[in-house]
Amino acid sequence: MLSSVPDSSATHTPTIxxxxxxxxxxxxxxxxxxxxxxxxxxxxxxxxxxEINGMAHFLxxxxxxxxxxxxxxxxxxxxxxRGAVTNAATSQEYTxxxxxxxxxxxxxxVPLQLDVIFNPIIEDDAFGREKLVVLEEIRRSHDNxxxxxxxxxxxxxxxxxxxxxxxxxxxxxxxxLKPQQMRQFHSSCYQPNxxxxxxxxxxxxxxxxxxxxxxxxxxxxxxxxxxxxxQPLSFPVSPESPFPKIIxxxxxxxxxxxxxxxxxxxxxxxxxxxETYGLDVxxxxxxxxxxxxxxxxxxxxxxxxxxxxxxxxxQTVQGMFYIVAKLEKxxxxxxxxxxxxxxxxxxxESIKEEELKRIxxxxxxxxxxxxxxxxxxxxxxxxxxxxxxxxxxxxxxxKVIQSxxxxxxxxxxxxxxxxxxxxxxxxxNKN
Numbered sequence: 001m002l003s004s005v006p007d008s009s010a011t012h013t014p015t016i017x018x019x020x021x022x023x024x025x026x027x028x029x030x031x032x033x034x035x036x037x038x039x040x041x042x043x044x045x046x047x048x049x050x051e052i053n054g055m056a057h058f059l060x061x062x063x064x065x066x067x068x069x070x071x072x073x074x075x076x077x078x079x080x081x082r083g084a085v086t087n088a089a090t091s092q093e094y095t096x097x098x099x100x101x102x103x104x105x106x107x108x109x110v111p112l113q114l115d116v117i118f119n120p121i122i123e124d125d126a127f128g129r130e131k132l133v134v135l136e137e138i139r140r141s142h143d144n145x146x147x148x149x150x151x152x153x154x155x156x157x158x159x160x161x162x163x164x165x166x167x168x169x170x171x172x173x174x175x176x177l178k179p180q181q182m183r184q185f186h187s188s189c190y191q192p193n194x195x196x197x198x199x200x201x202x203x204x205x206x207x208x209x210x211x212x213x214x215x216x217x218x219x220x221x222x223x224x225x226x227x228x229x230x231q232p233l234s235f236p237v238s239p240e241s242p243f244p245k246i247i248x249x250x251x252x253x254x255x256x257x258x259x260x261x262x263x264x265x266x267x268x269x270x271x272x273x274x275e276t277y278g279l280d281v282x283x284x285x286x287x288x289x290x291x292x293x294x295x296x297x298x299x300x301x302x303x304x305x306x307x308x309x310x311x312x313x314x315q316t317v318q319g320m321f322y323i324v325a326k327l328e329k330x331x332x333x334x335x336x337x338x339x340x341x342x343x344x345x346x347x348x349e350s351i352k353e354e355e356l357k358r359i360x361x362x363x364x365x366x367x368x369x370x371x372x373x374x375x376x377x378x379x380x381x382x383x384x385x386x387x388x389x390x391x392x393x394x395x396x397x398x399k400v401i402q403s404x405x406x407x408x409x410x411x412x413x414x415x416x417x418x419x420x421x422x423x424x425x426x427x428x429n430k431n
Contacts, residue, residue, distance in 0.1 A: 012371065012395050014381055015205050022193030023216055026381045026391070027208040028200045030374055035106040035201025037212065038098040038378035039117055040386035043189045045169065046092040046162040046315075052177065054169015055185050057090040058134050062182060063097070064088075065126040067119040072126060075116050084109055090167055093316055094386055100375060103202045111215040118190055118220050127179040135175065138168045145256050149324075153262040153425045156249045157320050161240055192220065196386040198378040239318035242266050243421045250426045258306060259329040259428040263339060264322040267416045269315045273393055277400050278412030279312040279321055284359045285351055285409070286310040286342065287323055291358070293342055294323065304331045304338070316387055321417065329428040340419045347419070350410035363401040 017025045043056050066072040079086050084101035099113045141147050151166055158164040168174075197216070199208040243266065268275035287294045287310025298304045308325040325335055370376050384394040 011368075012377070014200075014377075014391060015209070016385070016391070017209055017213075019192075019213065021216075021220075022191065022195075023213075024196045024385065025209050025212050026196065026198040026385060027205045027212070028377060028381075029203060029205050029208070030200050030377065031202055032374055033103065033202055034100055034374055035103050035199065035203055035208070036098060036100045036374035036378045037106070037110055037113060038096055038198045038375070038382045039113070040094055040096045040196040040198070040382040041190060042093070042194045042386055043095045044091050044093040045165060045167040048162075048169075050165075050173075052169075052173065052181060052185065053165055054134070054138075054167075054174050055177065055182060056095055056189075057168055058131070058174060058177065059120075059182055059186055060088050060090045060095055060097075061130050061134060062122050062127065063116050063120040065130060066121050066123065067115050068121060069119075070112065070115060072123075075112055078112060079109065082109060086113065092163055092167055094383070096382060096386075098375065098378065106199075106201070106203060106208075107211045107215075110211050111219055114215050114219040120186065122179050122183050122186065124179050127182065131174060131177070134168070135171055138166075138171050138174065141166070141168055145253060145260075148253065149260045149262065149425070149427050152249065152251055152427065153264060153322065153324075153423075154320075156247065156262075156423045156425045157264045157266060157322075158318075159240060161318060163315060163318070163320075192216075196382055198382040198385075200374040200377040200381075237271070237317060239269065239271075240266055242416075242418065243423055245421050247423045248426070249424070250428070252430050253427050254430050256427060256429040258326045259332060259426065261325045261327060261332055261335060262322055262425045263336065264320050264423045264425075265417050267312065267319045267321045269317050269319045270387055270393075271317060273314075273388075275412070275416075276312065276314050276319065277397075278404060278408050279319075279416060280314075281356070281359050281401065281404060281409050282346070282413055282417070283310040283312040283321065284362065285346075285355050294339065297342070298325070298335060298338055302338075304335050308335075332426055332428075336424065343413060343417050343419050346410060346413045347417075350406045353406060356404070356406055356409065360402050360404075364398045367398045 014026050014028045019025065045053060045056055048055055064075060079099065082101060082105045084099055084105060086099040088095070088097040097113065097117050099109060101109050155164050197212050199212055267279055284292070286292055287308055289295070294308045294310065298308055305325045305327040308323070310323045313320045313322065323339055327335055371380065380394050381391055384391055
């Protein structure tokens with residue numbers, strides 16, 4: 001079934017095709033001399049059982065280690081010979097693989113990309129070697145103080161939802177994984193109905209769709225219908241309750257030069273997307289850029305922090321609104337108090353109209369600037385469709401932000417950013 005997107009703008013005109021085999025293809029012609037294919041799968045760390053936590057990321061590594069028709073390393077060699085680039089990434093709720101090539105090379109390279117995704121042989125020796133690479137990646141992530149702090153914050157924020165687990169998984173789990181477990185995981189998860197393939201670049205839409213569809217038919221082995229019992233756990237569909245009070249977690253980290261403070265609130269996710277827009281604006285007003293309230297007050301005027309920012313992290317079931325600061329540990333209490341006061345001011349007085357106008361301009365400009373390359377478009381379309389089976393939230397984002405009022409922002413702050421009930425993670429050095 002072929003359809004265009006009702007809310008697409010003059011600059012965004014994607015076409016969506018839902019094939020009978022379950023595969024979804026999104027295509028758009030763009031007058032840039034490149035084509036990007038981005039293959040998104042609803043496979044991520046949050047959908048894994050605890051016993052194999054980290055499998056999705058490990059598998060992302062292994063798909064490049066050879067297929068029945070491509071030797072280990074051959075895919076990369078053939079890609080590089082054409083001057084194309086390829087990579088992949090795994091998150092909590094998705095894995096995606098992408099390749100950018102010249103338009104003339106696209107039809108030759110797409111089958112190679114799909115072959116490595118859907119037909120990895122996961123050979124025992126290669127599995128053992130790559131396990132060491134993944135374990136080293138986990139070790140390096142623990143050596144990064146910013147990552148360590150973020151992990152602590154996620155554990156503070158979420159009690160049950162698997163967002164509290166790291167994407168890479170724990171070393172002890174990875175060490176115990178077996179090749180056959182990964183083969184079963186791949187067979188059960190890498191199915192057409194979990195795939196959104198997005199192609200954007202300087203080829204006609206019909207040609208892009210045909211190349212991807214034909215390549216998939218040639219490379220996807222239909223006999224690979226899963227017969228094993230191993231399946232990812234069903235993802236929880238209920239968000240956790242808000243913090244009932246201030247939940248404080250404090251840690252020491254001898255490698256930190258400055259302390260870290262992260263204040264967080266559990267907020268709506270994609271399942272309740274209409275509630276997220278006001279929180280996006282609040283994050284921008286409070287802590288996005290040098291003109292934001294917290295940056296101006298706590299860094300520029302009072303010199304209490306060396307860095308401060310605010311973010312509204314939107315995930316499917318539940319998001320996390322958080323404010324993070326780098327500061328001297330003797331300033332932690334004063335900075336926490338100041339952040340609370342800023343929130344209370346917004347809750348009582350709302351924001352200024354000129355602030356909202358500035359954020360609206362920024363939202364529109366960011367949407368335009370982040371859509372200039374084929375890879376920008378495939379990331380935008382692939383993320384939203386793979387997570388929501390719709391592109392309307394992606395393409396209507398600037399319009400929705402433009403429609404918000406100062407009252408909408410005040411109500412979002414009052415409803416979700418309780419100044420008497422939040423999580424706070426403080427990490428200090430031992431000095």
